[in-house]
Amino acid sequence: PKRIFSGIQPTGNLHLGNYLGAVQKWIQLQDNGENVIWSIVDMHSITLPHDPKELSNNILKMTATLLACGIDPKKSILFQQSTVDTHAQLCWILGCLTSFTRLARLPQFKEKSETLKSIPLSLYIYPVLQAADILLYKATDVPVGQDQVQHIQLAQELAIKFNKKFGNTFPSICVVEDASQRIKSLRDPSKKMSKSDQTSKSRLDILDKPEILIEKLKKAVTDFTSKVTYEPEKRPGVSNLVTIHSMLTGKSPDQICSEVEGLDTGKYLLIYKLVLADVIVEKLNPIREEFSRLIREPAYLQEVLRNGTERATEIASDSWCEVRNKIGFENDI
Ligand code: TYM
Known part of the structure; x- marks a missing residue:
């Protein structure tokens, strides 16, 4: 069994x-x-x-x-x-x-x-x-x-x-070995997102308030191309964001990329980061609320x-x- x-x-x-x-x-x-x-x-x-x-x-x-x-x-x-x-x-x-x-x-x-x-x-x-x-x-x-x-x-x-x-x-x-199971640091996409990383800006905590999540996402290291593509080797920063997006929604990375294809992503992908922030905040809000209820018991x-x-x-x-x-x-x- x-x-x-x-x-x-x-x-x-x-x-x-x-x-x-x-x-x-x-x-x-x-x-x-x-x-x-x-x-x-x-x-x-x-x-x-x-x-x-x-x-x-x-x-x-x-x-x-x-x-x-x-x-x-x-x-x-x-x-x-x-x-x-x-x-x-x-x-x-x-x-x-x-x-x-x-x-x-x-x-x-x-x-x-x-x-x-x-x-x-x-x-x-x-x-x-x-x-x-x-x-x-x-x-x-x-x-x-x-x-x-x-x-x-x-x-x-x-x-x-x-x-x-x-x-x-x-x-x-x-x-089960699955490369997508590694979420990277927002400050240095060559490293994994980790509890022990000195800078808290490198990770999104489940209990972070929406303002904090948005702030950290805005500062996430990407590159100078304003298109959203999924190329983990070539573009680790933006690909990490797409991985997070994909795992939260159950959509494939390709699906995510084509959905935001027409989006004017602005400087350093700012607009895409805000789209992703919405998805994350919506997922985490109820968790944070339930946590504050439970921790009092x-x-x-x-x-x-x-x-x-x-x-x-x-x-x-x-x-x-x-x-x-x-x-x-x-x-x-
Ligand atoms: P821990 O507490 O470091 O992490 C808990 C789980 O989170 C996963 N994880 C990640 N997954 C994707 N991207 C990341 N950046 C990332 N960071 C952490 C970990 O892979 C883990 O699944 N040694 C284990 C705990 C442990 C354990 C066990 C696990 C002890 N005994 C028996 C399985 C079976 C650890 O330190 O996980």
Whole structure:
């Protein structure tokens, strides 16, 4: 049977890259009646220095944001990673099946550790914990943005390795690779839109007010051609805007380009940017409003998470028992 799992770090605000690369898809899958589990991965988010008070607020904030986007706790299991003990436990087992050199090849480690004087061990084994997240639920599908694909491939490898060594346990994982799943920075379209980017002008946050969204879009780096075309290699800036437009509306990039063909786009595509701003504002307004309602109900948010923990634990415990048995931790002779 198909089971879908994905995770998101509770760091700062959800941006449009997270939304289009992941969350929007999660909601479609949920609404199609799939068997879906979403995790707020607090353990991953402490691999870089953090403030405890802020983390604890951010967990509730992320919960409210995901619900506001359309995650429905009746249809989805939504839970906080650290409340299910077996993630860390399975991580240890999988750590025994991978090698130092294998993890060194993963690009996110290189990027994230570049600026650090002393590199936490957890940053290095981060992808192993991610693999444990996925395998613990015997997930078959993991909808993520393109930046996470290599981590899912590691999970895939570890599942195969475990199965070979200890007997068939984990299903194979389907990785969907789709170049359009990478939303770029508005300030530098050669980089991805990212929570950790110093300048907040580089990303559109889901909870940004309309004035802010419009301001950031107006300043989005494009080029000197006033025509709207979709050529990701040649014109990364405008193509990124078309990607966003296309993913929000479900129309193809070509369709978007031909729709705005006759538009006098003005200097630096200003008019096109305003057309896109309208689409974004219309999509995000109801989400922002629902968020401000939910964030005033922490007891409800906590209840949702508690319920998620219960349901996630049920599944995770079964897998963990099976793993313990297979690797010889049980001595029931
Ligand atoms: P995180 O929290 O950085 O991002 C959450 C999701 O958003 C996607 N994403 C993007 N998609 C398109 N364009 C962008 N610019 C962009 N930026 C972020 C990410 O690909 C991701 O799908 N390690 C993961 C969290 C995680 C996880 C897991 C995911 C932990 N365990 C198990 C899947 C399965 C992360 O840091 O995502």
